Amino acid sequence: xxxxxxxxxxxxxxxxxxxxxxxxxxxxxxxxxxxxxxxxxxxxxxxxxxxxxxxxxxxxxxxxxxxxxxxxxxxxxxxxxxxxxxxxxxxxxxxxxxxxxxxxxxxxxxxxxxxxxxxxxxxxxxxxxxxxxxxxxxxxxxxxxxxxxxxxxxxxxxxxxxxxxxxxxxxxxxxxxxxxxxxxxxxxxxxxxxxxxxxxxxxxxxxxxxxxxxxxxxxxxxxxxxxxxxxxxxxxxxxxxxxxxxxxxxxxxxxxxxxxxxxxxxxxxxxxxxxxxxxxxxxxxxxxxxxxxxxxxxxxxxxxxxxxxxxxxxxxxxxxxxxxxxxxxxxxxxxxxxxxxxxxxxxxxxxxxxxxxxxxxxxxxxxxxxxxxxxxxxxxxxxxxxxxxxxxxxxxxxxxxxxxxxxxxxxxxxxxxxxxxxxxxxxxxxxxxxxxxxxxxxxxxxxxxxxxxxxxxxxxxxxxxxxxxxxxxxxxxxxxxxxxxxxxxxxxxxxxxxxxxxxxxxxxxxxxxxxxxxxxxxxxxxxxxxxxxxxxxxxxxxxxxxxxxxxxxxxxxxxxxxxxxxxxxxxxxxx
Numbered sequence: 001x002x003x004x005x006x007x008x009x010x011x012x013x014x015x016x017x018x019x020x021x022x023x024x025x026x027x028x029x030x031x032x033x034x035x036x037x038x039x040x041x042x043x044x045x046x047x048x049x050x051x052x053x054x055x056x057x058x059x060x061x062x063x064x065x066x067x068x069x070x071x072x073x074x075x076x077x078x079x080x081x082x083x084x085x086x087x088x089x090x091x092x093x094x095x096x097x098x099x100x101x102x103x104x105x106x107x108x109x110x111x112x113x114x115x116x117x118x119x120x121x122x123x124x125x126x127x128x129x130x131x132x133x134x135x136x137x138x139x140x141x142x143x144x145x146x147x148x149x150x151x152x153x154x155x156x157x158x159x160x161x162x163x164x165x166x167x168x169x170x171x172x173x174x175x176x177x178x179x180x181x182x183x184x185x186x187x188x189x190x191x192x193x194x195x196x197x198x199x200x201x202x203x204x205x206x207x208x209x210x211x212x213x214x215x216x217x218x219x220x221x222x223x224x225x226x227x228x229x230x231x232x233x234x235x236x237x238x239x240x241x242x243x244x245x246x247x248x249x250x251x252x253x254x255x256x257x258x259x260x261x262x263x264x265x266x267x268x269x270x271x272x273x274x275x276x277x278x279x280x281x282x283x284x285x286x287x288x289x290x291x292x293x294x295x296x297x298x299x300x301x302x303x304x305x306x307x308x309x310x311x312x313x314x315x316x317x318x319x320x321x322x323x324x325x326x327x328x329x330x331x332x333x334x335x336x337x338x339x340x341x342x343x344x345x346x347x348x349x350x351x352x353x354x355x356x357x358x359x360x361x362x363x364x365x366x367x368x369x370x371x372x373x374x375x376x377x378x379x380x381x382x383x384x385x386x387x388x389x390x391x392x393x394x395x396x397x398x399x400x401x402x403x404x405x406x407x408x409x410x411x412x413x414x415x416x417x418x419x420x421x422x423x424x425x426x427x428x429x430x431x432x433x434x435x436x437x438x439x440x441x442x443x444x445x446x447x448x449x450x451x452x453x454x455x456x457x458x459x460x461x462x463x464x465x466x467x468x469x470x471x472x473x474x475x476x477x478x479x480x481x482x483x484x485x486x487x488x489x490x491x492x493x494x495x496x497x498x499x500x501x502x503x504x505x506x507x508x509x510x511x512x513x514x515x516x517x518x519x520x521x522x523x524x525x526x527x528x529x530x531x532x533x534x535x536x537x538x539x540x541x542x543x544x545x546x547x548x549x550x551x552x553x554x555x556x557x558x559x560x561x562x563x564x565x566x567x568x569x570x571x572x573x574x575x
């Protein structure tokens with residue numbers, strides 16, 4: 001095309017210089033050249049625009065991004081206005097988020113002088129399914145819907161989502177966890193944040209209808225109009241597509257992805273900005289810091305600092321000066337107070353026993369308890385905002401036999417706040433596998449009347465046994481009166497309190513057993529309880545890939561099989 005134009009131009013130029021003899025001829029030829037050049041430029045611009053559209057269409061095709069294709073129109077809109085349909089919608093959402101655990105979330109309500117409770121909850125999955133749940137029309141909210149919102153392994157995406165979550169909590173007492181705000185997501189990648197309409201235009205190149213009349217329409221009307229349904233569905237679907245497009249651009253992935261790959265990439269990209277709030281209002285008269293300007297409006301997750309260092313690295317020695325174990329100050333103080341040992345060093349603090357404990361073989365499993373350990377995140381090495389992480393979750397270990405529970409310190413490691421959040425999300429995958437394998441669904445615990453009575457007694461007895469100075473004398477008398485009324489006794493003695501503390505909750509049906517109890521029972525019946533520990537340790541290693549684990553930390557750790565367990569029991573018996 002370009003060659004033809006250049007040839008034509010050369011011919012015209014030659015013709016002009018040989019044959020033009022007056023001004024009129026010059027003007028005619030010049031006008032002809034201008035017209036030809038204009039046509040050529042128009043053709044080029046139209047061609048470039050066509051190529052750009054074709055390229056965008058190719059990039060957004062299923063073969064380019066697999067499950068993360070740019071669906072900007074709902075494939076199915078399900079309007080839910082009764083309890084039965086709500087259960088169906090929740091089941092459909094669970095099915096569609098089984099592997100790729102992401103939903104878009106938005107809420108609509110009516111405002112006429114005062115705000116009404118949320119009338120419409122929109123939930124959308126990546127494949128275009130949108131459930132419009134009319135909360136104002138439901139007689140009750142099914143537990144299956146609540147479980148989706150409260151499940152921290154399902155990430156909820158939205159614009160100003162924390163405001164919607166706050167209103168859900170205040171209006172219906174429903175919490176939502178693992179929320180991702182699209183503005184926070186944009187800021188974390190160095191992109192400009194903005195409203196849903198602005199980000200839809202900037203990132204997806206689509207014009208979102210945010211007509212004020214439609215936005216403030218009556219969402220409590222008997223039947224939603226087609227325009228209302230389309231508007232509400234897009235408000236939930238578009239945020240998911242925005243964060244997916246940002247993620248694919250950031251990771252530079254163009255190959256086809258299956259659901260598991262897409263979920264892992266999504267989680268790795270956004271795990272550190274979950275449940276982070278974004279405020280569009282900057283503080284007045286605030287000095288700007290160029291290093292932090294990009295994140296000045298993001299309220300970063302501060303984490304929860306542990307009250308004291310988990311590892312105080314104090315030493316307990318036998319009379320010959322051999323290290324028996326590394327422990328904390330509280331344990332050393334007990335030995336000194338009981339006259340069982342004396343302090344021989346202040347740094348590191350060391351207590352030497354005045355009796356010879358039983359000799360034991362120093363196997364790798366037992367030597368783990370004699371090594372100093374660092375107070376830092378075992379994954380990334382950070383030393384701030386540390387939290388304890390139970391590699392084998394407490395909901396299982398609490399039902400282990402006593403001889404195994406005594407060695408839980410091996411499976412308590414330190415993680416920073418961000419790594420802890422990511423690890424908790426990964427844990428949900430293994431929990432679901434155990435739910436299927438052990439037939440142990442996670443259901444609300446249903447206690448019998450007798451179990452409630454025992455539970456109430458145990459709480460009361462524990463409150464009195466702790467002898468907390470913050471409990472007022474009137475409150476103590478009230479607790480004692482409660483115990484006397486339940487047991488039909490005249491006085492509460494220490495013996496009665498100890499007897500209550502040792503009571504076990506009666507089990508009368510399957511719902512009275514928690515998920516953790518059923519899983520432990522399943523492995524215990526097959527003599528594979530140690531396999532359950534190994535399963536969780538392997539899961540932690542494979543998902544988090546820790547680089548700073550303590551020396552001698554082992555997946556197959558089993559100290560009860562070593563001679564160290566005899567020494568440990570001997571120390572416990574002294575107490």
